[in-house]
Amino acid sequence: DAGVIQSPRHEVTEMGQEVTLRCKPISGHNSLFWYRQTMMRGLELLIYFNNNVPIDDSGMPEDRFSAKMPNASFSTLKIQPSEPRDSAVYFCASSSRTGSYNSPLHFGNGTRLTVT
Amino acid sequence: GQQLNQSPQSMFIQEGEDVSMNCTSSSIFNTWLWYKQDPGEGPVLLIALYKAGELTSNGRLTAQFGITRKDSFLNISASIPSDVGIYFCAGLSGGSQGNLIFGKGTKLSVKP
Numbered sequence: 001d002a003g004v005i006q007s008p009r010h011e012v013t014e015m016g017q018e019v020t021l022r023c024k025p026i027s028g029h030n031s032l033f034w035y036r037q038t039m040m041r042g043l044e045l046l047i048y049f050n051n052n053v054p055i056d057d058s059g060m061p062e063d064r065f066s067a068k069m070p071n072a073s074f075s076t077l078k079i080q081p082s083e084p085r086d087s088a089v090y091f092c093a094s095s096s097r098t099g100s101y102n103s104p105l106h107f108g109n110g111t112r113l114t115v116t
Numbered sequence: 117g118q119q120l121n122q123s124p125q126s127m128f129i130q131e132g133e134d135v136s137m138n139c140t141s142s143s144i145f146n147t148w149l150w151y152k153q154d155p156g157e158g159p160v161l162l163i164a165l166y167k168a169g170e171l172t173s174n175g176r177l178t179a180q181f182g183i184t185r186k187d188s189f190l191n192i193s194a195s196i197p198s199d200v201g202i203y204f205c206a207g208l209s210g211g212s213q214g215n216l217i218f219g220k221g222t223k224l225s226v227k228p
Binding site: 045110 | 149151156157158159160161164204212213214216218219220221
């Protein structure tokens with residue numbers, strides 16, 4: 001089984017540029033999560049979707065951040081305009097929810113974003 | 117908000133030694149998860165615990181869900197060099213995985 005697939009693996013951009021991170025969840029999983037990992041703050045949940053619908057975006061730091069899930073097999077996280085403090089590793093994770101049971105999260109290998 | 121205190125933050129051990137790390141919280145959780153993250157990769161699930169008191173093994177790894185539901189530990193027996201990495205605990209208190217809280221991690225380094 002293919003795991004969660006993220007692209008690109010690395011992104012280096014200049015401040016002010018738009019950045020788009022992509023994620024393909026595990027087939028059959030109906031929940032998708034975007035996390036950000038930094039040394040200072042560890043893993044932080046940015047937003048998550050159930051059945052392609054955003055459920056909680058309270059972790060999104062600012063209006064510069066937006067996420068979409070147009071279908072069950074694809075999601076994007078966009079930062080516009082990017083700032084140096086956005087530099088971090090961004091992880092996508094997916095899980096399946098059946099009734100009240102949630103399977104544990106499966107993570108992708110992340111996108112390392114550097115904003116200069 | 118809820119927080120997990122994971123300790124130790126880092127540890128150096130001799131190959132072959134046993135390792136123990138734990139997570140505590142002031143809040144009650146109904147699920148505890150342990151993940152390992154290798155450099156340049158995402159966290160990978162090691163063990164999931166769903167019941168207070170539950171003791172579960174995965175090879176040389178053993179984890180327990182504390183009776184009080186406020187703590188969990190992970191033991192690694194007879195450590196080997198490939199055990200190097202960062203280990204994260206995560207706790208879930210509600211039905212939604214959006215409520216999953218992660219510890220700050222324990223960085224394990226093994227001296228060959």
